[in-house]
Amino acid sequence: AQSVTQPDIHITVSEGASLELRCNYSYGATPYLFWYVQSPGQGLQLLLKYFSGDTLVQGIKGFEAEFKRSQSSFNLRKPSVHWSDAAEYFCAVAHSGAGSYQLTFGKGTKLSVIP
Amino acid sequence: DTEVTQTPKHLVMGMTNKKSLKCEQHMGHRAMYWYKQKAKKPPELMFVYSYEKLSINESVPSRFSPECPNSSLLNLHLHALQPEDSALYLCASSQDSNGNTIYFGEGSWLTVV
Numbered sequence: 001a002q003s004v005t006q007p008d009i010h011i012t013v014s015e016g017a018s019l020e021l022r023c024n025y026s027y028g029a030t031p032y033l034f035w036y037v038q039s040p041g042q043g044l045q046l047l048l049k050y051f052s053g054d055t056l057v058q059g060i061k062g063f064e065a066e067f068k069r070s071q072s073s074f075n076l077r078k079p080s081v082h083w084s085d086a087a088e089y090f091c092a093v094a095h096s097g098a099g100s101y102q103l104t105f106g107k108g109t110k111l112s113v114i115p
Numbered sequence: 116d117t118e119v120t121q122t123p124k125h126l127v128m129g130m131t132n133k134k135s136l137k138c139e140q141h142m143g144h145r146a147m148y149w150y151k152q153k154a155k156k157p158p159e160l161m162f163v164y165s166y167e168k169l170s171i172n173e174s175v176p177s178r179f180s181p182e183c184p185n186s187s188l189l190n191l192h193l194h195a196l197q198p199e200d201s202a203l204y205l206c207a208s209s210q211d212s213n214g215n216t217i218y219f220g221e222g223s224w225l226t227v228v
Contacts, residue, residue: 036219041224043219043221043222045219046218046219090157096214100163101146101212101213101214103217108157
């Protein structure tokens with residue numbers, strides 16, 4: 001069965017520092033991978049996605065992620081964090097089954113930013 | 116435009132009330148979803164509609180009743196809810212059920228008293 005692991009529950013970084021959020025997935029076929037961000041009290045905003053092709057994908061707000069099949073990972077990075085990046089980040093894998101298509105989420109990583 | 120609109124943003128209801136959550140998208144998407152999210156947890160899938168037909172019901176209690184009147188609209192009818200049903204309810208949509216990006220709305224905060 002498909003699963004997503006985000007090993008870090010909470011990460012704190014200083015504003016201007018670099019950031020890497022880890023995501024590992026378990027999926028039998030070629031995965032469709034996503035990172036979503038959720039600010040407090042808000043819905044989920046898509047940051048970026050990987051379907052195929054170039055393994056380094058660029059997203060919104062200066063984020064990027066690298067797909068590494070050999071490590072079953074899809075880590076999210078940002079070179080310089082801004083205070084407004086403080087939020088909850090969810091990694092997800094999309095999969096088809098039972099005639100439909102859905103997402104399986106990791107448990108999320110909460111990012112705190114120190115001014 | 117990748118917008119999924121949900122109303123109301125906040126809803127407080129008693130355990131004997133009947134209410135509905137509404138979701139709308141005008142992106143021509145043919146798959147729509149309801150997710151439930153409790154505090155500090157990831158979203159959990161409730162229902163999937165594909166081409167206006169219910170294709171997944173994740174063993175959701177019958178006090179939650181989804182409806183897809185047309186390809187742009189998705190409703191969630193609520194009746195006889197329990198306080199533990201208080202959560203953020205997220206609607207989402209994707210082009211179809213065949214490997215596309217799923218876009219989420221801002222959610223409806225439900226409090227059951």
